[in-house]
Amino acid sequence: MLFFRRGDPGARRLLPWLLLLAAWRAGSAQLRYSVPEEAQHGTFVGRLAQDLGLPLAELVPRLFRVASRAGGDLLEVNVQNGILFVNARMDREALCGRSAECSVHLEVVVERPLQVFHVEVEVRDVNDNPPVFPVAVKHLFIYESRQLGSRFPLEGASDADIGANSLLTYSLDPVEYFTLDVKRNDEGIKSLGLVLKKLLNREETPEHHLLITATDGGKPELTGTTQLRISVLDVNDNAPAFERAIYKVRLLENAPNGTLVAIVNASDLDEGVNKDITYSFNTDTSQDIRKKFYLHPDNGHIVVQGNIDFEETQSYEIQVQATDQGIPPLAGHCTVLVEIVDINDNTPELVIKSLSLPVSEDAPVGTVVALVSVSDRDSGANGQVSCALTPDVPFRLLSTFRNYYSLVLESGLDRELVSGYGVVVTARDAGSPALRASASVWVEVADVNDNAPAFAQAEYTVFVRENNAPGCHLVTVSARDADARENARVSYSLVERRVGERLLSSYVSVHAESGRVHALQPLDREELELLRFEVSARDAGVPALGSNVTLQVFVLDENDHAPWVLPRGAGGPASEAVPVWVSRSAGAGHVVAKVRAVDADAGYNAWLSYELQAAPNANANANGAVAAASGGARLPFRVGLYTGEISTTRSLDEADLARQRLLVLVKDHGEPALTATATVLLSLVDGGQAAAAASSSRAGAATAAAGGAAALLDVNASLIVAICAVSSLLVLTLVVWTALRCWVPAAEGACGPGQPALVCASAVGSWSCSQRRRQRVSGGEGAPKADLMAFSPSLPPGPESEDGMNVDVDHSSKCWNSGLNLN
Template identity: 70%
Template structure:
């Protein structure tokens, strides 16, 4: 068993080596193919898709494409079968000249995700170029005195092919006097004289030099050599060595000495005088870049030497004596040009993914970069770098090829674009560098919601506004761009007092202007909370909301309302009442109290009272009305001269601009007796309040008839003994009731519910409570929520002066009366 395993171990080892080689080729990231030059269109090169591990079905969706350096479409890929084939004619000599290696570098790009592969296709040489001599016919002059064994260098043929196709062999035809010597190392061809020449016998020899290359099939080239035999001079100049090698830096200045040659001639006289010149077969390139001094043999630089263009020159130099005939010596000078760091690196940028979205993931490939330098050695070694402070980096992909990839996150709102500068620096001394830039624009994504300057705005609007009036403009700013920054506005719908918010206000979708759709009423709605939404046009859209606190400012659009005494409810803008006052009443006797409310708020609801009409008869009026309390009281003791009936007209005025008024008519009857019972008449109502500065009140007629005074006197005389105590008790009760009313009286019930207002009066002033909602006022059923104003006129017990002489004293509701709290305040 051991012996059998040893015999068969070769095949597994070979299979293992093949697997390792395939794995190495797959991991190297590069494919190599070869194709002969001059291949026809469609020639198969390789199954590139299969070798790269790509499926044929994904070539088109992933945008499989091939790019070659220089832009020539020499090779193409069939996307149906993934085969790389020859697209156009390839001439190896045109592509690579005489370079030993010749290949076409391809970059294979596959997107989604992006992959870059590098493929090299070797272009193999074929024997398509025949050997070529520099001239078709060469004329030589040889003196007959030359001895056998003399050597005459010839210019050999050249073959544009390489390798075996460029290995030449030479044959010389039709010659008995000459033989051909070929140096196998440098392929130099020399004509050797085998037999002495006799000009008289044969003055000219016609030779055919044939060069054959080593290709299959062989190709040949030929040159006709015509040798003219000269006479006389028998010694030719000779150099110290047949070949010289010198080195010189490229870009050397004109006149720089390359070499000084020295040839010797044993002849004397003119036959030993030597002049130097370039051989007639020297190429025009040599003549353009070098010069030789005929007398000294000094070879100098003429023109600029460029290593990248030509890195070596082979110069054939003749030394000619002045004999008759002259004789010449020959040598070869091999000039090697040394490279200098005179070429800057070249950068080629290929943009792929521009612009770049600001939410692009790290590692996204932005561009492909390739660099090159025409210099050689360290002068041609290039390194690449990026200018600092950019969110990108360079990733080397293959030799001098890089990918520009995203290295950190982008934010278009901070930086909208980057000017990326790529710098390439060679390793020469001193180093040379080049730079190239690419503009990387950052594309916007919808990552910013519209923002308002404030989270809440306070807006003041007077009530009774015109429908459709503009009350405010909301503006939201979006830091994004284009559609992502286009903001539209809308109203966030909700219910306000059982009605939709959109019935009160509307918002223009583009400008953000807020309009009131109907007149607002402060007494109905003091504060309207409006929420506006701003949305951008991105996908998906982003948005934010802002709140408008719309305060409806009060206007003096409600006249004072007089309260009927009996029901406590509103009686209208004018009322009439009848009161009985005993003539025995002294100064300060309270006759009655006029009560009124105003649905407005603040100063518009602050009421004052004044006596508008005095009693007839011309006597001084014995009555007055409290400026802020509305109490009608006597100013002096009544006497017999006072008229038994007096008509008092009380004007109730608010403090609005313009002021609105209401009037109350009080009919006062003076009676003899110890008590009087006031009563309100419900039978007469005058005209309404006026919006002007003064509103007239109509007189009311038909008051209740007075009780006959005589009846009271008879009753008093008959029952004085029995009713005296009762009269005193009733009088005391009446005084107590009147005093209690003076101490503090509240109006509540239906009047407060209907008018949503409350007036509380006392001996020191009047409380005006403007109620917003229908709630019970001055009761213990729930805490009132009202705006409260306190007025203290501080009136003396005397005649009432003109309106406004005693300014009101205002108290801060929040501090003094604890409005909007859990306490009862009336």
């Protein structure tokens, strides 16, 4: 920082320069360097990285680089030290022509994050081009009759340099007849002419040789020369004269061929053929002008005959001469200045580069996606370009420098909603009519793992029959992840837990890729009626996301258990035939015994029915006469279809065999039905003998007569009491069942848990069902819950048979509840 004392003259001189420097920096807001043209390779330009404030250690990792707007390689940067140097020879005249300003625009790009800087390198002119005359030798014809002070226009030299390097001064070798005259008109155009200062005498000197030297203002100075060969002519002493020395016209670019540019007119004071004038371009006129314009030799009309392009040349200076037909001919000269007027004939040029694609869907607002540069070769309003984006895209254009824009993110992205955007950048100039150009870029949205897998169902309910084959397919779970690629690749697994004493994975498995759930072993409904577990779905993203779904596997019953006949005696086997004493005085319908059986299955598979089968008579050989007598008679006993009660079909008589062997077939209602058999031995005795046999059997004595009288019971009265008790219990059971049915919610569907159903059968006012048991359900962590169970009402014992055995006339009646009570 500089400090000055008040009133210091040095401060007053330095202050304007400081203000100018501050204004320049504020206006450009970029780095600016300068380098002379023709600089050698490796010439130092500036410490680019240091001036931009970029640490040298970050240049290589952040891909530090420069690019010229024109795409050339005139300048290069050393990515190790950040120094900008000359990479190739720069010719200012080739780059910018005669433009007063000549700069090379560079784009400095670093990534991670993406940044762009604009650097302008001014190419300073050096005096490397000497003045050049149109021709090396110019031939002039001058009449000897020309007056002193006559001026003969000459074509001046041109210098490709600019500024002081192109300021030309002319000199003429000392001669006595001519002097060199240089004038500058209002437009700043130098007019070079040769002025006669001494009358010519052809007879004395018919030809003069002059040397004109042009010197530029560079250091060192460069020069160019041209020779003038002047032939002195005689006779015709009046040259044609134009109305105006300079004609100024304006011409629209792209004017069609034949368009009239200007009309030049000259007159001659002579008479006759010396007055006839022919128009032509000056001999020094360039070929470019001759290709673009045509001058009619008779009327002086100048018309267009080539392509007029403002972007190529903005003005033309045409030298026209009028020559008479005298001998020798005389000529007059004028200049036609043609100003080319720009029209809007160039569409904007649009370039999208330095793309940072794809864009992550979690990219923050303001992220730079791409760089956009525009240009227009027209000038003025025709070259002023504005840019716009297609609507409904989450991006916007941010102007970073003159004709440079950054495409930045304006709002958040969601790849699951839109996976990519077709962004169209439209450039429009301010001409009338306006011209447009557009460029498109596809901005792909890169996925991030922001969606967990979602199952197709909230819960899966599966029904499988027990005794399934190991490895059978139960169900296929499916989860979909809205992400893409690895983030959407879903794998499945079991949520491990214990089912009773075993792990869940010993019952079922799930395929990690397909989601197919298989049973690893046969399931037994009598062991496990409901298996409730969870399957987890996780994606392959980082970090991984997941979700769970619940599966309910209901095991359906198969008829895989045959009926089992319960023991009749105290702990005796069911197959052992225990004799039952029946009094011959029993009337029709008298219950003499009851067969009890259970089935481990459920539903119809556990619904039992009873029927008598033909059995060989044990006393057939011993009492053949009795057998023959009773063989044709109707059997005196029958069995209840659903109760298993054995009762008389008629009154017994003496003709009936004393020992009856009954074979009872117990059958369930499964498909196919399974059966069991029970053998019942009936001994028909007189009333007194039946009482004695019952008393003996109850006390375990050897003699039936000793306790017969004391144990005699009224069998008919006992049966009546038992039937009344059973009927009362049946009514109470129906009332309780009805109340439970009204309290339990109705089933949601045919396949889901429903109302408890009593699977029973009725015969002769009594109920007979399969068994009393508890069924197991697994629905959560820990041991299976005994939430499903069959129940049997406790009934009072029935009357004993005459032989002292408990025949359970009706007290073994049971019903089981097959409904599911799921916690």
